[in-house]
Amino acid sequence: MASALINFRLHELSRHFKESVIVIIDYQAGNLTSVVRSLKALGVEGTVTQNPAVVAQATRVIFPGVGAAGKAMATLRELGLDQALRQSFGRGIPILGICLGAQIILEHSEENDTACLGLLPGRTQVLPRSPGLKIPHMGWNRVRFLRPHRVFTGLPEGAEYYFVHSYYPAPAETSMVVGVTDHGLEFPCAIAWRNLVATQFHPEKSGRFGLQILENFLAWDGSDAQ
Amino acid sequence: MLSKRIIPCLDVRDGRTTKGIKFRNNVDIGDPVAMARLYYEAGADELVFYDITASSDRRNIMIDVVRRVAAEILIPFSVGGGIRNLNDMRDVLLAGAEKVSVNSAAILDPALIAAGAKAFGSQCIVLGMDVKRVIPTPTTPSGYEMVIHGGRTPMGIDARWWAQEAVRLGAGEICLNSIDADGTQAGYELNLTRMISEAVPIPVIASGGAGTPEHLHQVLTQGRADAALIASMVHYGTYTIQGIKDYLAQCHIPVRLVW
Numbered sequence: 001m002a003s004a005l006i007n008f009r010l011h012e013l014s015r016h017f018k019e020s021v022i023v024i025i026d027y028q029a030g031n032l033t034s035v036v037r038s039l040k041a042l043g044v045e046g047t048v049t050q051n052p053a054v055v056a057q058a059t060r061v062i063f064p065g066v067g068a069a070g071k072a073m074a075t076l077r078e079l080g081l082d083q084a085l086r087q088s089f090g091r092g093i094p095i096l097g098i099c100l101g102a103q104i105i106l107e108h109s110e111e112n113d114t115a116c117l118g119l120l121p122g123r124t125q126v127l128p129r130s131p132g133l134k135i136p137h138m139g140w141n142r143v144r145f146l147r148p149h150r151v152f153t154g155l156p157e158g159a160e161y162y163f164v165h166s167y168y169p170a171p172a173e174t175s176m177v178v179g180v181t182d183h184g185l186e187f188p189c190a191i192a193w194r195n196l197v198a199t200q201f202h203p204e205k206s207g208r209f210g211l212q213i214l215e216n217f218l219a220w221d222g223s224d225a226q
Numbered sequence: 227m228l229s230k231r232i233i234p235c236l237d238v239r240d241g242r243t244t245k246g247i248k249f250r251n252n253v254d255i256g257d258p259v260a261m262a263r264l265y266y267e268a269g270a271d272e273l274v275f276y277d278i279t280a281s282s283d284r285r286n287i288m289i290d291v292v293r294r295v296a297a298e299i300l301i302p303f304s305v306g307g308g309i310r311n312l313n314d315m316r317d318v319l320l321a322g323a324e325k326v327s328v329n330s331a332a333i334l335d336p337a338l339i340a341a342g343a344k345a346f347g348s349q350c351i352v353l354g355m356d357v358k359r360v361i362p363t364p365t366t367p368s369g370y371e372m373v374i375h376g377g378r379t380p381m382g383i384d385a386r387w388w389a390q391e392a393v394r395l396g397a398g399e400i401c402l403n404s405i406d407a408d409g410t411q412a413g414y415e416l417n418l419t420r421m422i423s424e425a426v427p428i429p430v431i432a433s434g435g436a437g438t439p440e441h442l443h444q445v446l447t448q449g450r451a452d453a454a455l456i457a458s459m460v461h462y463g464t465y466t467i468q469g470i471k472d473y474l475a476q477c478h479i480p481v482r483l484v485w
Contacts, residue, residue, distance in 0.1 A: 033320065033321075034322065067347045077236070134429045139272075153255060160484065162301065183227075183228055207266075207485050208485070
């Protein structure tokens with residue numbers, strides 16, 4: 001009975017997005033198979049692309065990535081994807097940044113002292129080291145949500161999400177921070193502003209609660225209203 | 227607060243899981259894809275697959291296993307065993323694993339760690355260490371020596387030095403296996419684990435010797451491990467991951483309890 005209901009929901013979801021083009025931006029920053037796989041689990045086909053012209057046709061953009069900010073920004077510029085992302089943001093379509101994608105949407109990163117996309121005001125900073133604290137912050141951790149947001153609904157108290165990073169995004173406005181996590185200090189790990197949401201953790205590797213976030217994102221109209 | 231990870235380890239040979247006792251007399255206990263799904267649903271925080279397939283012409287069987295596991299679970303998993311070069315790493319990562327573990331090949335050619343970290347990122351590169359207790363010598367001052375071939379070949383390399391060298395080269399995590407404790411179910415090697423964990427800034431997964439939830443408690447506190455590898459104690463149904471986590475939570479160890 002429960003699985004029939006889930007199948008029905010998945011069917012509805014895939015029908016709803018028949019006209020949609022969900023683009024996963026590939027800028028040679030890590031492995032995208034788990035993002036593609038998670039969308040598949042939701043009955044949705046994502047288009048992995050390095051082509052700005054394909055991004056221009058997108059109705060929804062996922063911007064994942066792991067690795068160093070310096071190389072990532074260089075590759076984005078080389079491929080013309082920096083402009084494509086700015087245009088997507090300007091068009092108002094829903095955008096989801098993940099991990100490195102949540103960092104280089106800001107203006108600047110301390111990693112390689114890199115000028116970034118600047119979709120949001122703010123800077124990416126290094127996680128401070130202290131004795132006994134392991135860096136990278138790798139593994140499962142809780143998120144304390146500061147305000148409601150459509151993309152972060154339906155998540156139980158005590159749910160944990162998978163992190164692996166040494167830097168964190170620090171938006172200039174506290175209103176842009178939806179959720180925080182503790183590792184030596186409390187840092188922003190869920191960001192939302194206008195048609196943009198971003199997570200420092202990996203929803204695509206965070207079990208069924210991560211999948212819930214992706215499903216919420218696919219159903220989100222891009223408005224920042226609660 | 228970051229949770230301590232509980233990681234079931236599945237030894238795979240020719241596409242089937244085994245569990246070795248001191249690396250000998252492996253017995254077949256099932257399908258790795260089905261087991262991965264079971265452990266995912268049972269609350270495993272991550273999985274480790276160790277490919278002990280002897281012949282390289284059967285490597286594609288493992289890649290197929292990785293691909294099928296990746297389609298079944300939404301948590302990270304790593305693959306080790308027989309990773310000799312960048313192509314081996316790429317095959318495993320593109321099939322859907324989050325991390326690759328390098329062990330013997332990295333000792334024989336340390337540049338492999340740097341090359342892997344550069345090509346795929348440090349977060350992908352796990353250094354697998356097989357370590358044996360020895361009388362301290364000038365070449366092994368920590369009293370722990372690196373070994374390969376399942377413990378049969380001592381390398382004359384100090385374990386603590388090698389862990390720090392691997393961090394310098396770009397390893398993102400260490401999976402530390404005590405050959406002395408492996409398969410005994412008498413508890414992890416606490417001194418070794420603590421020594422390595424305190425010597426490096428990156429996370430350390432303790433491996434070898436888990437028999438009871440108390441053993442995990444010891445290695446996550448006294449041993450300073452960030453994660454604990456388990457095998458027989460869950461493979462044979464003696465304990466469940468839920469039971470282990472409930473015990474650890476009672477001991478005030480942060481663990482992931484909702485999944």
